[in-house]
Amino acid sequence: MYCVPLYTRILKHKPSKAMPLSPKKLLCILILLQCFSGCSYFKQPSIPEYAPAIQQEAARYLEQRKAEALQTDLATKATIFEARIFSAFKAPKHHLFGERLQHNQALILDLEATALLLANMAAKYQCTQAPDDLIALHKIQEGLLTLDALNGLDGFLPYQVNAATMQITNGRTHSNAYAQLMFAYVLIAQKMPNSAAHLQVVQHADYIATYFLKYGFEMHDAQGEPIEFSNLAPKRWQLSRSRNLDFLVIAESLRALLPIESPHQVELERHIQEAIRVGYLKKIQRLSFQFLDIRIPTDGSDWLNMIRLYTLVKISERKEYKSAFDRLYKKQKKEKNPFFAILYKDRTQQAEIRHYLASFPLTLNNQLILPSDAVELKQRSPFIKHSRKVEATVPQPLYQRPSTDNMWKNNPFRVHGGQLSKNPTHFSGSDYTLTYWLGRMHGLL
Numbered sequence: 001m002y003c004v005p006l007y008t009r010i011l012k013h014k015p016s017k018a019m020p021l022s023p024k025k026l027l028c029i030l031i032l033l034q035c036f037s038g039c040s041y042f043k044q045p046s047i048p049e050y051a052p053a054i055q056q057e058a059a060r061y062l063e064q065r066k067a068e069a070l071q072t073d074l075a076t077k078a079t080i081f082e083a084r085i086f087s088a089f090k091a092p093k094h095h096l097f098g099e100r101l102q103h104n105q106a107l108i109l110d111l112e113a114t115a116l117l118l119a120n121m122a123a124k125y126q127c128t129q130a131p132d133d134l135i136a137l138h139k140i141q142e143g144l145l146t147l148d149a150l151n152g153l154d155g156f157l158p159y160q161v162n163a164a165t166m167q168i169t170n171g172r173t174h175s176n177a178y179a180q181l182m183f184a185y186v187l188i189a190q191k192m193p194n195s196a197a198h199l200q201v202v203q204h205a206d207y208i209a210t211y212f213l214k215y216g217f218e219m220h221d222a223q224g225e226p227i228e229f230s231n232l233a234p235k236r237w238q239l240s241r242s243r244n245l246d247f248l249v250i251a252e253s254l255r256a257l258l259p260i261e262s263p264h265q266v267e268l269e270r271h272i273q274e275a276i277r278v279g280y281l282k283k284i285q286r287l288s289f290q291f292l293d294i295r296i297p298t299d300g301s302d303w304l305n306m307i308r309l310y311t312l313v314k315i316s317e318r319k320e321y322k323s324a325f326d327r328l329y330k331k332q333k334k335e336k337n338p339f340f341a342i343l344y345k346d347r348t349q350q351a352e353i354r355h356y357l358a359s360f361p362l363t364l365n366n367q368l369i370l371p372s373d374a375v376e377l378k379q380r381s382p383f384i385k386h387s388r389k390v391e392a393t394v395p396q397p398l399y400q401r402p403s404t405d406n407m408w409k410n411n412p413f414r415v416h417g418g419q420l421s422k423n424p425t426h427f428s429g430s431d432y433t434l435t436y437w438l439g440r441m442h443g444l445l
Contacts, residue, residue, distance in 0.1 A: 007116045044090040044380060046386045047370065047416050054420065056083075058370040065361035065399035074445065078436045081362075082428030085117065085137075091163040093148050098163065099405035099430070103423035107163035111177045113405075114143060116434055119184035123437040128132050137188075141200045144181075148207060151222045155211025157181075158222065171222045175246035176304050178208070182253035183311045189257055190314060191441075205257040209264040212254070217247060217271060233426055234275035241287050242301060244280045245308040248321075251275070259261040281320040284309075288331045294383045302332055303339070303409030310343045336338040339408040339431070342439045350444055357445075359382035359397030360407070360432050365424035369402040369413035378413070389417050406431045 036074075050058070056110045072080070088099050096109040123135040130220065147157045150168060159177060160170035161220075187200045192198050212232075212359065218433050219230035229240075231245040255268040276282075285306050291297045309325040312318075338356045341349035371377065381391040391413035402417030404410050405427045418424075441444035 017082075017402040021400060023174055025343070036250055038389050040316070043388075045390050046389055050368075050370070055370060058368050059372070061371065062369055062399065065089065066359075066397070068363060069397070070338070070361050072362060074354070074436060077357075077360060077429075078360065078433050082431050085089060085428050085430055087434070088426075089113075089430075091143070093168075095136065095143040096147060096161070096163070097428070098352075098428070099428055100425045101428075103425075106165075109147075109161040110167060111147065111157050111159050111173060112180050113428070113430060114140060114147070114381045115177070115181040117183050117430055118432065119187050120437055122187045122191060123183065123198075123434070123441040127437060127440045136141040137197055138200075141197060141204075145200075145204065148204070154223060155207035155208055155209070156220075157237050170220070173221070174227065175219060175250065176242065177322075179249045179304065179308050179311070181208075182249050183307050185257060186253055186311050186314055202257060202259065204261065205254050206264070209254045209262075209268065210259060212250065213267050213299050214282075217251070234271060234280065236278040236280050236364070241284060241297075242304065243288075244275075244283050245305060246313075247275055248272075248280060249308045249311050250314055252312060281318065284324045285320070285327060287328050290382075296384075298384055299411050302328070303406070306332070307345050314413040331381050336410055337412060337413045338439070339435045342435060342442055342444055344444050345444065347444065353439060353444055356395075356398060357432070357436065357439075359399055361399040361403075362429075364403040364427040364429055366403060366418045366421070366427075367424045368418040368420055369400070369416060371400065375400065375415050377415070381413075384411070389414055403427055408435065 019197055023214075056123070057126075081131075085097060088101060090096070091107070095114075097113045098107045098110050099113040101107060109333035112444055118140045120138065120142060121133060125133040125137055144157065147156065148159065149157055150161070150166070156169040157173060157177070159173040160172040161167065162169050172437055185205065186199050188195075188197050217232040217234075219227045219232065221227055229243075232243055232250070233245060238244060251268055251272050255265060255272065258268075258339055287297075288302065305328055306325075309328060310319060312321040313325050325344070329340060329346070332340050333349075336349075336352050336356060338349075338353040341353050375396065376393045378391045378393055381388045389410065389411060392415050393413075396415055398407060401407065401410070401412070436445065
């Protein structure tokens with residue numbers, strides 16, 4: 001019988017102001033409920049038995065990925081991926097982008113993919129000063145305004161759009177997409193001050209501030225309906241660290257991007273001070289929790305939190321943002337994530353950054369990956385979110401990890417995944433190019 005983990009129900013509960021739950025108490029309750037709920041908490045995962053022919057094909061595929069990774073230098077990989085992104089993963093008439101290509105299906109444009117590619121081009125232009133890179137950056141900014149214009153330039157950008165028809169396929173944009181957009185906008189404002197790109201950022205920040213202040217930071221979709229899990233209005237009982245950070249990075253970024261004389265400044269500052277009053281700066285000091293072999297949050301949340309805190313440290317002198325960034329990175333350091341090391345500007349990790357980027361394959365799809373005989377597996381893998389996965393004892397080369405639309409926000413110890421398919425889903429490689437150019441910009445590559 002399928003058992004829904006009880007912690008998913010508890011997280012929806014809103015404790016009273018009189019008896020707020022501390023992170024430690026909440027974690028203990030989650031663990032006890034999980035253990036006594038009848039779910040298979042103690043069960044360890046295993047790799048299914050595949051037919052010999054399937055194993056042989058998976059081994060060939062793994063060797064192919066390894067060879068192309070190690071035989072292609074870092075700069076050439078960036079060039080190959082960029083050409084792929086700007087052809088197969090781009091809308092026909094706009095500089096809007098998707099993350100994945102599925103067989104016989106139209107490309108779906110993705111707000112997050114486009115925002116991160118804008119950050120990519122901003123970092124690249126700092127390194128190259130090439131006119132073509134600046135033109136591409138401006139065109140991506142125009143693409144984002146086109147996305148906003150689908151709803152009348154009101155500051156709300158739909159999450160996903162059909163590339164061929166420009167029809168909205170998913171209009172329920174969550175707050176973390178705006179956090180990633182702020183990452184790109186802050187980078188442009190700080191690296192290209194008073195440029196045409198910067199002025200475009202300021203204009204769009206005004207639209208976005210109007211949208212968030214209209215609803216008091218409770219996000220609504222294009223039809224004016226509230227979006228689930230995206231009420232960012234500062235509240236003492238808001239337990240979600242993701243929403244705490246999304247509010248802070250969006251509000252602080254908009255306040256930093258807009259001119260001092262902007263009529264939005266007073267309201268933005270009022271909301272920020274309310275968040276401080278109800279304890280947000282204290283809450284974000286604990287973003288990662290582990291008890292025995294149960295870990296919260298997911299690798300994807302860690303990835304988002306690193307981007308959020310990097311942006312907050314860039315735009316604010318508040319010591320709490322720097323301390324939260326330091327704490328989170330120290331907990332993540334053992335995962336040898338090049339993207340995290342580059343965001344943190346950890347010069348002690350330069351060899352590891354180059355090593356893992358060198359292991360990044362050119363073939364990125366969801367074909368089956370099995371571990372090679374040389375991979376040593378953990379006896380006990382941690383319980384993360386709803387499940388456990390087979391894990392290696394050390395972070396694996398990228399060619400050994402099953403490909404996804406973003407390798408940096410997935411478990412670096414994973415060695416098994418993907419599907420048996422004649423028509424696999426393909427991924428763009430934009431996660432590599434962003435990391436490569438940020439690394440170049442920060443002098444780590």
